[in-house]
Amino acid sequence: MPRVVALDCEKKAGRGVMEILNAVEGCSDKRLRTKCKQALYVIDRTLALYKFEEVAFSFNGGKDSTVLLHLLRAACVAGEAKRTIHIGAEESTCLELGKSIRTIYFESPSAFPEIDSFTYETARVYNLEMEILRQDFKSGLSALFKTKPIKAVFLGTRIGDPNAVGQEQFAPSSAGWPPFMRVNPILNWSYRDVWEFLLVCKVPYCKLYDQGYTSIGSVHDTLPNEALSVESHFEQDKSAHNDTASGVAPLKETYRPAYLLRDGRLERAGRLKREKNCKNEVSSNGVLDLHARTEPLFSASVLVVGDEILRGEVEDQSGVLLSKELRAIGWSIRHRAILANDIDSISEEVEQRSNNSDIVSCTSTTFQPCNLY
Template identity: 35%
Template structure:
C-alpha cells in the first residue's frame, strides 16, 4: 500500500550524504511536514476500541498487540496511570507505543474496568457508549543534540493528538531521566517508564517486560511492551487498515514522522542518522526523492544501517559509479 502522505517532491537528503562534521552538497532536511494538526484529529475512545479489537484477532500481529496491552494494562494497574510515563522520541517504535498506551489509558477510565483482567481483551469490540474522560499521558522527551526539525514537529503534533503532558529535557539519557524524575517528585512521582526498546536493539537482548533500572541509573521500573515485536510488525501496526489516525486521506495509517517516507529506518540526531542505503532506489526514477520508504526494508537486520555514515557513503559512491557507466 503506497503512502499518500508525501507532500514534497524531494527527500530530506536527495544529494550526497552528509557525514558528521562534513559540509557536502546534500540538501538540508525539509522542514515541511505532512503531520499538520489542522488536518488531523485526536485519539479518542473509538481508536482505543479499534486497538482492543485488533488484540482479539488470532493473527501474529493480533497476538503481539494483545501481549503488549497486557503489559501496559498491568503497569497501569500496579502503579496508576498518573505514575506511569512514556519515554517518547518521535520514532516509529515509540509511535506504536504511545498508540497502545493511549488505548490502555482510555480503557482504564471505563467505570468498573480492571485493566489487568483477561476480560479487558475479550470484551465486546463494539464502540463504547459509556461516557469516558480523556486521559492524559505522562511523557518525557529526551531531546538529542542537533535534532531533526521533522522529529520536533511530529512530537509536537503527537502531544496534542494523544493528550500528552510532555516534558522535554536536553542532555544525555541518564542525566535527563534524573532531571525529569526529580521534577515529577514535586508533582506526581513517576514509578514506571514505558520504553520502546525491542529485542534486537542495542542492549535489548536480555531484557524482560518489567525490569528495574541498572545500578547507577535513576531508579524506576522499565516497562517494555513491544520487546519481542519485529521491524515488520511495527510497520504492520502503523499501517493497519483499522487503526487510521492522523491527517492522511488513506485508511490504515497512524501518522508517523515523515522522515520514514524517505528511506530513514532508525532515527537519532542529524549528525548520526542517514537514509538507509538498503532503500536507495538505484536506477528507479519513479521513486520520488530517490529513497524507498522505511516499510519496504526487506532485511530487518539492516534496520540501523542508516546509522553507519561510512556504509551510506560507500553505497552512494557505488551508485554514482553505476550511473556514470
Template identity: 55%
Template sequence: MEIDKAITQSDDERLKTKYKNAIFVIRRALALYSIEEVAFSFNGGKDSTVLLHLLRAGHYLHQKGESHTNQGGPIDHVEFPMRTIYFETASTFTEINSFTYETASTYGLQMDIIRLDFKSGLEALLKANPVKAIFLGVRIGDPTAVGQEQFSPSSPGWPPFMRVNPILDWSYRDVWAFLLTSKVQYCSLYDQGYTSIGSIHDTVPNDLLCTRNTKDGKISFKPAYLLPDGRLERAGRARKSSAPASAKSTAVSNGDAKAVDINHNILFTASVIAVGDEFLSGTVEDKLGASLCKKLHTLGWAVSQISIVRNDIDSVAEEVERRKGTSDMVFIYGAVGPLHSDVTVAGVAKAFGVRTMAQLPEGITELLHHEKLLMPLVKAAQPLSKLRLEFPDLYIGCYRESRDGPLIVSLQGKDQARTEAAAEALRKKLESGVLH
C-alpha cells in the first residue's frame, strides 16, 4: 500500500511513531465495529485529508494483515468502502468543494452530502442510517478538542455515537510531514497562504506567510507548510469586518488589486462573557470587561462581543456553546470560586461535555483560619450553602465591588421577616465580628 510504504520508509522517526499510533487506533476501531457501522467525516481540509489516507492505509492493513505490508504496488484508484460524510454550505470555499468532489471520485468515496448545520445534519443522517462510530480529524488545539480522547462518546444532547480521533495528538508539523512524505493531493488553498480553513467569512491567508516582491511590490503568500510556528496556524482565521465599503481600503494580494477589510491584520478574535446577577441588576458595575477589552486591543486582538449572563449553569453553558465556535478565544469571568453561586466552572464543563475538577484541593484548610483574611471566599462557602438550604425562598448573592474590597452578601426576598431571619442565621454561622 503506497501510504504505508512511503511513511515506513521515511527517515522521519517522529512521523513514523505518529503514523503507527494512528493506525493502531484505526485498526482498533475496525476490530470493534464493522465497516457498515463506521463513518468518516471529511471536510476537504488538511487534517481530514490526512485522516482519509490514514483510514485507507488502516483499512488495507486491517484487511490484509501485517504480513502483507509494503508488498502491494500503488493503488491510488482502489475504492474506499467506508461511508463518508461531507457537510456542504453556501459559505464553503469553492476550492474546498472542488477538491472534496475530486477526491471522492479518485478514491471512490461513498459520500453523504449534508447541507444543514453539523448537529441537525448529523441527527437526520444517523436517524436514517445509524452508525456506531465516526472518525474525526480533530487535533489538540482545535476548539472542539477540549476533553476528548482517542475514543470519546458524543456529547450530551447529541446523537449517540463514538468519536474516534486517530490524530488527536498530531501537531501542525506532523500533518504537513505526512502530506508531503506521502505525496498526496491536498486543497490548493494551502499553497496560497491559507493555514487553517473555515468558511469564506472567517478565513484569510496567514499574514505570517506574506511576502512582497522588492522589484514590483506585488504581494504573494508562501505555502502553508512553510509556516515557521505551527502554533499560529489559526492566525488566518481572522474575523472579516462587516463594515461598509467606505471603511475598506485597496491593497494588492497575489498581484491583484482588491478591497480588503480594515481588520485584515488582526490575528485573533475574542468573545468576553461576564457571569453575575449583580451585573444584570446594576448592583455592581462591570469594570473588568472594559479593562480586558483595552488589554486585548493593545495585543492586536479584536473583541467581537461582550455578553453578561445569570448565575446559572445552563445560561453559562449555552453562552459558551454559542461563542466557542465564533471566536478564536473566549474569556469568561465572574462566579468562579467555591460559593453556591459560583457556577462558571460547571457551566463551561457542561458546554464542552467534560467533568469538573475539585474546586478546593486538599490541604487548603489553613485559609479558613488565616488571620489576615477576615472573610475569604472559602470561609464563606459552607455557611452560605447551608443558609441556602434553610431559606430556599430567598435569593442569596455574594460579590465584591473591587478586588480588595470586602465580601458582600446580598439577601433578597418578598418577606422582610424571612430576610432578617436569614441575616441573623448567617451571623450565628460566622465568627463574631466577621459580618457587618
C-alpha cells in the first residue's frame, strides 16, 4: 500500500512562481518562451478536462520532472482565484488552487541517495502532497488506483526517451495498464531546452548533474557521461594509505556539469544499455571503470534516403560518413540501409529499427543527418 507523506501546509508554497515566469518572459531565448507557453497550455487543458483530485504528478527527482514541477507550480499555485499569466505576447489562463497537486514518487532501493534526498527536500520546500510507492511503476499505479482513482498523470517524458515512442502530449495508457491519460507537457523539449529553463529560472536541481551525470537511472545502470570528462588529476589525501613516499592518492577522474554537454544526442551516453553490462565492468575501489568496457554502450541504425543512390547515379557518401562519426564516439552500427523517397517506406523502416537500436539516424543526398529516435 502507498505511504502518504504528511507535509505541513505552508503559505509560502507558491513563493518564486512569478519570479520564474518573469525570468522566462525576460530571457532572450524565444524558443524557450514558446516551449513554456505550449507546456502551460497542455497543463491548462488537462485541468479543464479533469477535476483537480483526478490528476497526479509523477516526480522522480530528475531534471525533466524538475522542470515539469515548476511549470505545474505556475499553473497550480496556492491562491483563491484565477489569474492570467503572461508569457510573451500571449496569455495562458491558469488555475490557482489552494492545495498542491498529488505527487507520486516511486522509491527504489537502487536509487541514488542524492535523488532521494533531493526529492524529499523538494517535497518539503514546495509542500508537495507526496505519495510514496515501493513497487514498479505498473504495479504501483494499479495498487494506488484501487484506493484513489486517478484519470490523468503528468509525466516528464521527452521525445528522446525510450518510452516516448508513439506518445503524444495526451496519450492513453497502454494495453494491460490501469486506464489513465498520460499527459506529457514537455514532450517536445530538447536537452538544451531543459537546461535553459533550469538555469534561466535558477531553480534547484539534483547535485548529481553537477558531477557529470546527464541521465540518471539506478545506481546499477548509470555512470557519469564520458563526453563531460576532464583531465584526471592527483588528489592530496593525507589519510590515504599509499605505498609511495609522496602521499599522492590515485588518479581521480572529474567531470563537467551536465548543462555543458554540447551534443544533446549524447544525453544517455552514461546509461548502461542492459543490466548484464554491469557485470562486465571492471571495478576499482568500488568504482566502475567505463574505459574497461569490451563492447559499445549504444547501437545505431543509419538510414540513407535517395532514389539517386538506388539508381546508381551517386554514391552513398553521407551514410558512410555518418557511420564513421557514430563509431568515433563509441557507438556500434547495427544496421545501414538505402531507402527510396517514399514516406511510408521510411516510416516503416524507422519503426522497425527503433525496436533494436538506441538511435535511428536518417540522412539523404540533399539534407543534413537527423535523429529520428
